Amino acid sequence: MTDPILKVDQLVKTFGGITATDHVDFEVMPGEIHAVIGPNGAGKTTFVAQVAGMLRPDSGKIVFNGRDISRMSAPQRSHVGLARSFQITSVFKNFTAQENVALSLQAHAGHSFRFWKRASTDARLVEPARQILADVGLADRALVLAGNLAHGEQRQLEIAMALARRPRCCSTSRQPGWERKNPRPCAPS
Numbered sequence: 663m664t665d666p667i668l669k670v671d672q673l674v675k676t677f678g679g680i681t682a683t684d685h686v687d688f689e690v691m692p693g694e695i696h697a698v699i700g701p702n703g704a705g706k707t708t709f710v711a712q713v714a715g716m717l718r719p720d721s722g723k724i725v726f727n728g729r730d731i732s733r734m735s736a737p738q739r740s741h742v743g744l745a746r747s748f749q750i751t752s753v754f755k756n757f758t759a760q761e762n763v764a765l766s767l768q769a770h771a772g773h774s775f776r777f778w779k780r781a782s783t784d785a786r787l788v789e790p791a792r793q794i795l796a797d798v799g800l801a802d803r804a805l806v807l808a809g810n811l812a813h814g815e816q817r818q819l820e821i822a823m824a825l826a827r828r829p830r831c832c833s834t835s836r837q838p839g840w841e842r843k844n845p846r847p848c849a850p851s
Contacts, residue, residue, distance in 0.1 A: 745829030755809030
């Protein structure tokens with residue numbers, strides 16, 4: 663039997679006297695897509711923030727790809743293959759969609775390729791960026807400034823930026839709807 667790519671065991675987070683996550687257990691198997699649903703204030707965003715490393719749980723354990731990541735920072739979790747996009751869209755509005763994804767590719771690679779070369783002409787950035795944009799349904803919007811994209815398209819762009827980091831698993835708040843046509847679940851081992 664295959665092990666879960668993500669396993670959350672007895673996760674607890676409180677804020678003063680308010681319990682946001684109360685002994686949550688959660689598993690994602692390779693290839694699965696899950697949704698965490700509930701009313702406002704139910705703790706969904708708190709749960710996702712704990713899994714992504716933005717909030718430290720009070721107790722419980724988070725295991726990703728067989729490794730305990732409970733005490734890792736968000737950047738460390740990103741490097742081991744766990745990506746997150748945010749509820750509030752955060753893209754570089756004065757850059758094109760393609761440049762936004764290229765920057766994410768470049769940041770994940772950990773170097774600038776060539777310091778004096780324009781990223782917009784570097785095939786090692788441009789081609790993968792175009793493919794990722796196609797994957798999320800934005801191929802025809804690649805050269806549009808992110809600030810000129812509709813809100814839903816900006817959310818798609820943010821997902822593309824998360825996917826550029828080549829995650830094994832990606833979590834997001836408030837999916838924009840593209841995943842019904844182009845599912846990109848947690849990657850199989």
